[in-house]
Amino acid sequence: MGVCYGKPHLPTPSSMGNVKSGQKPSASWCSAVSNNAARDKKASGDGKIVADPSLTLFSFAELKEATKNFRADALLGEGGFGRVYKGTLHGKQQSGRTETIVAVKVLNPAGAQGYTEWGREINFLGGLSHPNLTKLLGYCREDANLALVYEFMPMGSLEKQLFRKSSTGHLGWDVRLKIAVGAARGLAFLHNSNRKIIFRDFKSSNILLDESYMAKLTDFGLVRRGPPEGLSHVSTQFMGTFGYAAPEYKKTGRLYVKSDVYSFGIVLLEILTGLRACDPRIPQDNATLLEWTKPFLSSQTKLLTIMDSRLKGNYNVYSAFQIAQLALKCVEETPQIRPSMTIVVEELESIEAANAPRMLLKA
Incomplete structure (x- = not known):
């Protein structure tokens, strides 16, 4: 499958909805569209679609030099696409810096993902700009060597911060809320853009954190x-992650925009409990985090028994309960019942705003 490296095709927004050809929309319809558009723009934040991204074409030799020949101690992680290395680019970059730290993702030819996914990241992420999406700086296409070059995210992934034993300390409650809000804004932007993008594999390992714990979505x-x-919906082959994937997608291959909302709800449960979507510590009778937590989410008292013990009670009980209720809405069995990511952002921002003064009082 070929990949186009020119200007990405950006379809014009379908602003007329169900209005028939030649029929003028009513004033009330125009008002509703205007209000919904403004609401979506507010939820998505400061994102924009860039018509002509100027990605850098790197040689494989440059990337070998940047990562010191892909040295083992530069390895940041590994996924279906391949390995990701920390590297340093020398010489003046687009940012104006003479030295830029980057993350280099190198295709594993024998991996689960390949040329198509590599090209898809360039076509999608190369044409998008948003504070809560990782920035693609460039790519390499040299013989069989395919790679992507991103901005470096020093705090790693939400998965690393929440679950890995090597992670230092733990995430405080206010930081967890900040991450949830940022990730929600990024997902809302994708859903509300002209392309109506479905992330398809939203999970904690695909949420990266910068030095101030701002969340940025990655792996497109x-x-x-x-x-x-x-x-x-879109009908497609299932290629998600068990534990996060929506039931309709797993069972039928039907992928809805709100399939992402379900996955977001699972990540909220991880943030509450400090447990993975599929965690070995979950009782065997309950295969997934959702199945185990669901009986505890509707009661504030019961919720306290499954909250992440590493928080040591340093969180606002009411805001935690609100997050639990939002998670329940997100994981509704029927896609149409789930809230849009615009609504999710609004609710999270409200929870975060109410939580801030309470956290200050505790401090």
């Missing part, structure tokens, strides 16, 4: 454009 190899106008 499995993204899909949303359904064409008039259709509710």
Whole structure:
């Protein structure tokens, strides 16, 4: 499958909805569209679609030099696409710096993902700009060597911060809320963009954190454009992650925009409990985090028994309960019942704003 490296095709927004050809929309319809558009723009934050991204084409030799020949101690992680290394680019970059720390993702030819996913990241992420999406700086295409070069995120992934034994300390409650809000804004931007992008594999390992714990979504190899106008879903082969994937996607291959909302709800449960979506510590009768936590989420008292013990009670009980209620809405069995990411952002921002003064009083 070929990959186009020119200007990405950006379809014009379908602003007329269900208005018939030649029919003028009513004033009330125009008002509703205007209000919804403003609401979506507010939830998505400061993102924009860039018509002509100027990605840098790197040689494989440059990337070998940047990572000191992909040295083992430069390895940041490994996924379906391949390994990710920390590197340093020397010489003046687009940012104006003479030295830039980057993350270099190198394709594993025998991996689960390949050329198609590599090209998809360039076509999608190369044409998007948002504070809560990782920035793609460039790529390498040299013989069989395919690589992507991103901005470096010093705090690693949410998965690393929440679960790995090597992570120092733990995330405080206010930081967890900040991460949830940032990740939600990034997902809302994808859903509300002209492309109606479905992330398809939203999970804690695909949420990266900068030095101030701002969340940025990464790994766009499995993204899909949303359904064409008039259709509710995209039919596709299942390529998600068990524990996070929505039931309708696993069972039928039908992928909705709100399939991402379900996955977001699972990540909220991870933030509350400090347990993975599929965790060995979960009782065997309950295969997933959702199945185990669900009986505890509707009661504030019961919720306290499953909260992450590493928080040591340093969180606002009411805001935690609100997060639990939001998670329950997100993981509804029927996609249409789940809230949009715009609504999720609004609720999280409200929870975070109410939580801040309470945390200050505790301090």
